[in-house]
Amino acid sequence: MQVTFYSVMMAVLWSSLFVIIFSVLQKSYYFINISSVYGVVLLYLFCTVRMFIPVEFPWTGIVPSVHIYNNLFLLFTKEILHIGMYNICIYHLFYGIWALAAFAIAAHIFCQYYKYNKIIKNLPTKAASPEASEIIRVMENKYNKKTEVVISPSISEPVSFGIIHGKILLPDNVYSKKELYYIISHEFVHIANYDLLIQMMVNILCAFYWWNPFVYFLRNSMEKSFELRCDYMVIKDLNYKETAEYLETILKVFKNQNLPRQHTQNNASVLGAADNIREIEERFRLISRIYTRKSSPVSQLLVTGIMALLMVLSYSFILQPDFQPSEDEIETSPFAYEINASSSYIIKYADGIYVLKTNTGDKVIIDKEIAEYFVNELNLKITQEESKYEED
Secondary structure, three states, X not given: OEOOHHXXXXXXXXXXXXXXXXHHHHXXXXXXXXXXXXXXXXXXXXXXXXXXXXXXXXXXXXXXXXXHHHHHHHHHOOEXXXXXXXXXXXXXXXXXXXXXXXXXXXXXXXXXXXXXXHHHXXXXXXXXXXXXXXXXXXXXXXXXXXXXXXXXXXXXXXXXXOOOOEEEEEEOOOOOHHHHHHXXXXXXXXXXXXHHHHHHHHHHHHHHOOOOHHHHHHHHHHHHHHHHHHHHHHHOOOOHHHHHHHHHHHHHHHHHOOOOOOOHHHOOOOOOOOOOHXXXXXXXXXXXXXXXXXXXXXXXXXXXXXXXXXXXXXXXXEEEOOOOOOHHHOOOOOOOOOOOOOOOEEEEOOOOOEEEEOOOOOEEEEOHHHHHHHHHHOOOEEEEOOOOOOOO
């Protein structure tokens, strides 16, 4: 298992393709009916994992790409500067810019998180009402996770925060006990599902793939999917009237976002209700669909199976350049051997001697380092022999 330039490119290609497909499926009511919200979230988690693990496995097949990858290889390996014994190629410059920008963006993300964490801790707060504290105890027993709830006059919408120690901040507004239950339940689900941690990972992903516009689309779509998942987990045990009340609560929270607050610059909500009325309308439509179509174990198993197959397929092959040597470059001496992964292999004997079995049946003793190179780079198979090596 190794990470190469081409394995990273395959991760980008697969993930970008699936982001496009999944974003279309997310808006499809038919897909929502089949997979429910479980499938929607799983699709985006699949894209995230695929980008985070851009590896090439030993069983990954190599597919030559002459027209595209050959030209890219020639372009990136073109020398642009010579310093002493070192040749600086375009890919050195490319890697340098990539790494510097990724480091700068990642540092900015962590600084913003630290700054936001500090702002949250310094906000003026007061103890939550007895009703809110009672709801929190119910949620803690349900999800087996400790969480704190406080009220702050400096925010205009509910905020959930904290990766290790969860914290819910409520605005200093008047809510009924049922509205408090819906609000706290929604924010508690974000904490119980570690949505903030996943969002942090996706932000790091955006820092690493800063040049790929699809990662930003993935981040925005995933955030909306998390909101949809929280809605589903809250309403799955509600009746029709209670679901309508939950929707009214979302609308009330959204309207309160526009109310003036003492510290409006501190309203950096991580998991807010929505950014505009269009998102609210789309969310209401999807919640209505979710309510009328509860997810079933069969549909969840089906979606999980399809995702697993797609994951294996995405690692099954990799595109690489393919350069054929000219005839005058081909070695034709009696000591030259043709090595082919389909018919050549390596034998390791009990005394530590490695022997290469060539296409023509010849046996050649090789060093351990060369044997490892053939196995890792040429995908040659290696067999173990219990006996010691003896010449034929």
